[in-house]
Amino acid sequence: MQYQFKFNKILHIKEREKDQAFDVYSQAVKRFEEAAGKLYELLKKKEDLEAYQQSRLTMGLPVQEIRHHQHFVDSLEKTIDHYQKMVANARSQMNFQQEKLLEKNIEVKKYEKMKEKDLASFMESIKQTEGRQMDDISIQHFMNRGN
Template sequence: MIRVVGYSFRFQKLMDLKEREKEDSKTKYSESLGFLNREMQELEGLTQSLQQWEEKRVELERQATPIQRLLEIHSYIQHLENLIVKKHEKVHEAEKKTECLHLELSEKMRDFQVWEKWKEKTYKEYQDEMMQREQKEMDELAIQRFVRRGGT
């Protein structure tokens, strides 16, 4: 960030607003990514649990297990399958939201970069102008010294 005594960017307040918007967008995107990761981990946990219960059911079917116990396990497996379907939907929604927030963040970053480049350009122009003024003053001083000495 350019901050120089004597130089003032006319649109600094607008640029500060753009920077806050970019930072807010980063925060939202980061939170969305965290939520998506948690949802995916929960889905993975449910899937592993389903696999374990199915293996247990197969094992119990081979043994002399009461039918009531097998029905309970089957019912629980169906419950897990329903949870997995719902979790897939939540993961899909979280992915869509995260993608939208990523696009928004990209837009905010590009917008801020445009303003930042413009500020750098105006600062460079300011520096060039100050150097020209300084050179002009030095030239005038040199001319005055030359004239005072008699011009020869």
């Protein structure tokens, strides 16, 4: 008698769904890391530019160059704001995908636990059947020996 889990197909489907959810989550993490990396680069660039401008101010700068730097900093701040929104969106998407992955993981664990219990029950019933068969064989052997 061979063991066959009655929800085996469902378990395979749930495992596939979990794998797909993991792939989507991995992509969301990658997008978040890319956006966060770009934001970091922009913030670092702004910080360096402001430090450069501050050092140049101590030596004296023409007004035109100050305006040029200020215009560039304003443009950089707009870009930073855009990337901050992108990072926030990517983070929320990543957290959402993480929750979905967690749900799929829990579903798979439930089916695996059911399979484990079902297998244990199957093994116990086989053990009982074998015990009964051994008893029957012993009784027949005893009866045949008595004749």
